[in-house]
Amino acid sequence: xxxxxxxxxxxxxxxxxxxxxxxxxxxxxxxxxxxxxxxxxxxxxxxxxxxxxxxxxxxxxxxxxxxxxxxxxxxxxxxxxxxxxxxxxxxxxxxxxxxxxxxxxxxxxxxxxxxxxxxxxxxxxxxxxxxxxxxxxxxxxxxxxxxxxxxxxxxxxxxxxxxxxxxxxxxxxxxxxxxxxxxxxxxxxxxxxxxxxxxxxxxxxxxxxxxxxxxxxxxxxxxxxxxxxxxxxxxxxxxxxxxxxxxxxxxxxxxxxxxxxxxxxxxxxxxxxxxxxxxxx
Amino acid sequence: xxxxxxxxxxxxxxxxxxxxxxxxxxxxxxxxxxxxxxxxxxxxxxxxxxxxxxxxxxxxxxxxxxxxxxxxxxxxxxxxxxxxxxxxxxxxxxxxxxxxxxxxxxxxxxxxxxxxxxxxxxxxxxxxxxxxxxxxxxxxxxxxxxxxxxxxxxxxxxxxxxxxxxxxxxxxxxxxxxxxxxxxxxxxxxxxxxxxxxxxxxxxxxxxxxxxxxxxxxxxxxxxxxxxxxxxxxxxxxxxxxxxxxxxxxxxxxxxxxxxxxxxxxxxxxxxxxxxxxxxxxxxxxxxxxxxxxxxxxxxxxxxxxxxxxxxxxxxxxxxxxxxxxxxxxxxxxxxxxxxxxxxxxxxxxxxxxxxxxxxxxxxxxxxxxxxxxxxx
Numbered sequence: 001x002x003x004x005x006x007x008x009x010x011x012x013x014x015x016x017x018x019x020x021x022x023x024x025x026x027x028x029x030x031x032x033x034x035x036x037x038x039x040x041x042x043x044x045x046x047x048x049x050x051x052x053x054x055x056x057x058x059x060x061x062x063x064x065x066x067x068x069x070x071x072x073x074x075x076x077x078x079x080x081x082x083x084x085x086x087x088x089x090x091x092x093x094x095x096x097x098x099x100x101x102x103x104x105x106x107x108x109x110x111x112x113x114x115x116x117x118x119x120x121x122x123x124x125x126x127x128x129x130x131x132x133x134x135x136x137x138x139x140x141x142x143x144x145x146x147x148x149x150x151x152x153x154x155x156x157x158x159x160x161x162x163x164x165x166x167x168x169x170x171x172x173x174x175x176x177x178x179x180x181x182x183x184x185x186x187x188x189x190x191x192x193x194x195x196x197x198x199x200x201x202x203x204x205x206x207x208x209x210x211x212x213x214x215x216x217x218x219x220x221x222x223x224x225x226x227x228x229x230x231x232x233x234x235x236x237x238x239x240x241x242x243x244x245x246x247x248x249x250x251x252x253x254x255x256x257x258x259x260x261x262x263x264x265x266x267x268x269x270x271x272x273x274x275x276x277x278x279x280x281x
Numbered sequence: 282x283x284x285x286x287x288x289x290x291x292x293x294x295x296x297x298x299x300x301x302x303x304x305x306x307x308x309x310x311x312x313x314x315x316x317x318x319x320x321x322x323x324x325x326x327x328x329x330x331x332x333x334x335x336x337x338x339x340x341x342x343x344x345x346x347x348x349x350x351x352x353x354x355x356x357x358x359x360x361x362x363x364x365x366x367x368x369x370x371x372x373x374x375x376x377x378x379x380x381x382x383x384x385x386x387x388x389x390x391x392x393x394x395x396x397x398x399x400x401x402x403x404x405x406x407x408x409x410x411x412x413x414x415x416x417x418x419x420x421x422x423x424x425x426x427x428x429x430x431x432x433x434x435x436x437x438x439x440x441x442x443x444x445x446x447x448x449x450x451x452x453x454x455x456x457x458x459x460x461x462x463x464x465x466x467x468x469x470x471x472x473x474x475x476x477x478x479x480x481x482x483x484x485x486x487x488x489x490x491x492x493x494x495x496x497x498x499x500x501x502x503x504x505x506x507x508x509x510x511x512x513x514x515x516x517x518x519x520x521x522x523x524x525x526x527x528x529x530x531x532x533x534x535x536x537x538x539x540x541x542x543x544x545x546x547x548x549x550x551x552x553x554x555x556x557x558x559x560x561x562x563x564x565x566x567x568x569x570x571x572x573x574x575x576x577x578x579x580x581x582x583x584x585x586x587x588x589x590x591x592x593x594x595x596x597x598x599x600x601x602x603x604x605x606x607x608x609x610x611x612x613x614x615x616x617x618x619x620x621x622x623x624x625x626x627x628x629x630x631x632x633x634x635x636x637x638x639x640x641x642x643x644x645x646x647x648x649x650x651x652x653x654x655x656x657x658x
Contacts, residue, residue: 043332045641067650078383079647099480099513103653110652128515129508129554182329235328 023254026226028203029119029151029172031090033060036220037250038092038205039243040230041065043182047084049239054086057243062089063121063228066107067097071114092153094121100134101141108145120145121175122154131181131208135162139169146170155207158189163196163204174200175228177208178219182231184211187218197223213249220253221261286506287465290447290499297498300551304501307547308494316543323546323575326553334643336556336578337630338386338416339379342587343367343406345618346601347392349459351445353487355526355621356392358459362527362619363598363609366397369405371593376410378590382582382630385647386416388441390585390621393422393461396604400428407435416649418481422460423470429477436651440474441483442467443519447499448491451533455490468503475511482511483558485519488541489532497544504552517556517578520544524562524622538567542574549575561624568626569636581633585620594618 026033038061044050054062062085070076085091093111098104101124108120122145124138125131133155139162145152151172156162158176166174176193179185186209187193197204203225210216216227229246236242289298297305311319344366347356355362367375372389379387389406391398398421407417418439419432429440446452449464456462471482484507486500500518507516520541523532545557559568559576561583572579588594598616600607628636634644 043328043334044643045333046638046643067653068645068648069650070647071650071652076385076647078385097649097653107650107653110650126513128513184329231329231332234332 023251023258026203028061028153033090034058035060035247035250036226036254037216037247038063038207038226038228039233040228041081041085041234042068043231043234044239045234047081050081050234051084051086053233053239053243054089056240056247057233058247059243060089061092062086063092063094065096066093066111069093069114071110073114090119091117092119092121093117094123094155095141096123096125098124098141099126099137100124101137101144104137104141105144108141108150109148112150118149119151119153119172122152122171125155125181133157133177135159138162139165142166142169142171153205158192158196160192160195160199164199167201171202173203173205173225175205175207178206178215179209181208183209184232185209186211186215187222190218190222193219193224194222213245216246217249217253217256220250221256223257226250286468286503289502289506293498293502294495298502298505300505301498301502304547304551305494305498307550308497308543311543316539316546319546319550320542320574323549324573326549327575327577330553331556331577332643333641334645335572335576335637336386336648337384337634337644337646338388338418338578338580339382339384339630340388340390340420340560340580340583340585341372341375341379341410342390342585342589342621343372343403344391344394344398345587345621346394346397347459348394348604349392349461350457351459351461352455352457352528353445353490353523353526353530355528355619357528358601358604360527360619361600363616364601365587365594365597365599365618366391366402367587367594369402369409371588371591372406373409373413374593375588375590376413380413383634383646384630385414386418386649387414388418388420388439389437390419391421393459394604395422398422400424400431404431404435407432407437411436411651415647415651418483420483423467424473426473426477429474429479433478436654438479438649438654439481439483440471440479441485441517442470442474443483443485443487443521444468444500444503445487446490447486447496447503451491471503471507471514472510475507475514479514481515481517481556482507483517483519483556485521485558487523488520488536488544489523489534492534493536493540493544497547501548501551504548504555508552515556516552517558518548518552519558519560521560521562524625526622527619541567542571545571545575561626562622564625565628568633569640572637572642573640579633579637581626582629583624585622585624586618588618589620592617 035058039059041064070079095104095107124134153173155175163174178187205226206219206224207228350357417437420441556577558578
């Protein structure tokens with residue numbers, strides 16, 4: 001019916017211009033990714049649902065808490081979270097559970113020994129109540145891990161000076177939080193993240209607090225290079241559809257950033273000039 | 282300056298922090314519609330913080346020897362029950378059985394008796410089962426910080442100490458003999474444990490001894506205090522109800538299902554990050570309903586007697602009179618050590634796991650790696 005109607009229109013082609021150019025790829029430590037959406041693997045109702053949500057999200061980087069995985073190589077069927085992660089994605093082990101630099105470094109080394117990639121999402125949040133990252137221990141661990149050849153993606157509070165210190169140390173990204181993990185508050189640290197983005201020499205990934213696709217789009221529109229989402233997808237009534245919604249929001253936000261958003265104004269903009277009479281025509 | 286916990290508890294319910302004032306209003310009588318609203322909010326907050334998951338653990342009783350007399354407890358020293366302390370090898374056997382079933386989180390439980398359950402013995406038990414069980418906790422007689430540190434160094438990261446009742450007068454009536462009579466020493470256990478390096482600390486009260494609203498309020502005050510003092514620890518709370526046990530003690534106060542649900546939801550709404558533990562004391566239909574409302578950690582297929590999983594230690598059963606072992610004159614083949622209390626949900630782990638999956642909840646077995654604390658064994 002709809003097709004028939006459209007065919008009647010003389011300029012139907014005009015309504016459907018060619019697909020827009022693909023967004024610029026994301027490059028982290030010389031590796032290129034098409035997707036700017038990273039996913040976390042906690043809180044899902046089952047391994048199968050997690051797998052399907054990852055596949056639907058188009059994510060190419062998926063993070064997993066090492067404490068939930070079997071690191072002994074014995075194939076523990078009661079700690080088999082890794083089995084549900086599609087083999088096509090880059091597995092990004094994270095150090096959640098570590099309370100200080102020493103423990104995070106130990107976990108990262110153990111992951112490599114267990115055959116996992118030497119990329120690590122460095123997470124040190126000793127306060128289990130708000131899961132806010134410890135800046136001092138994170139910087140210490142980053143120094144050690146970078147020296148040992150790890151590709152380090154540190155989770156940090158939205159602190160521009162800390163972000164610069166980590167860049168100086170040689171981390172592959174910085175991952176400032178939008179708001180506390182799982183809080184769904186969105187990007188409450190917007191002003192600080194803007195400073196981090198302006199000063200960045202490495203990709204900026206907004207991690208934590210992203211509760212809605214609109215939050216993800218906002219981060220990308222601001223110029224963040226990527227976002228990491230977990231809870232909002234994992235606990236959704238339909239995680240697969242929510243993963244698609246985030247994928248679309250990330251693509252939309254990135255496209256808008258690349259095109260350039262118009263400046264916002266508090267007043268209406270006149271479509272007809274108001275001052276041309278001054279200059280005669 | 283922060284007040285001492287004893288001062289805070291003694292001032293309740295008259296003087297409350299703003300957080301506890303809100304908590305107290307949640308415990309006021311509610312209509313069914315208000316209860317439903319609380320339950321819905323509780324579920325939402327739990328999902329946001331813990332996801333659609335449930336941590337799974339099993340208790341492993343290593344000894345039922347005790348030097349205390351607690352009127353409600355089957356292990357009380359004057360109860361003429363069959364007693365045993367498992368050897369380290371027997372503890373390993375029990376742990377291996379649990380590990381085969383999938384358990385990766387085991388809580389070692391013992392009565393309080395320094396002669397039978399020494400720190401050295403517990404240290405050996407922890408070290409011996411660590412290879413099979415990534416997460417080991419203890420629920421044993423209180424210790425001083427240096428002894429707790431030995432447990433942590435052996436590979437233990439969880440400590441459970443229930444105050445039983447925060448009502449000093451009732452506490453005194455209930456604990457008639459033994460070192461447990463010291464209310465304040467027990468009250469300070471979580472902080473001593475934190476100082477020793479425990480990361481997961483479980484507190485709770487035994488409901489059925491004192492007015493439930495006051496008990497819950499004081500438990501909440503303890504939790505609020507601990508969150509301030511021990512900022513790196515993960516806390517869990519539990520609201521065990523009295524169950525039938527040797528000695529035949531009857532509950533002094535009522536704690537109905539509605540009160541249990543209201544307490545659970547009030548804790549979740551006030552402390553979104555706290556873990557809430559539900560044991561097999563509660564019957565299956567109630568557990569199936571509660572696992573949607575805010576519970577984050579469950580046991581299943583539990584035994585509360587030493588050797589309960591494999592029959593280990595049956596050959597060593599004896600009586601203990603005035604701290605001395607007394608051999609049995611006759612021994613029947615089917616005899617077992619006495620349990621601490623009778624369990625109500627007798628389903629095994631696969632049944633409980635299937636129930637959880639049926640409700641869209643993923644059972645999480647392993648959530649900790651001992652390598653975080655020390656190199657792999």
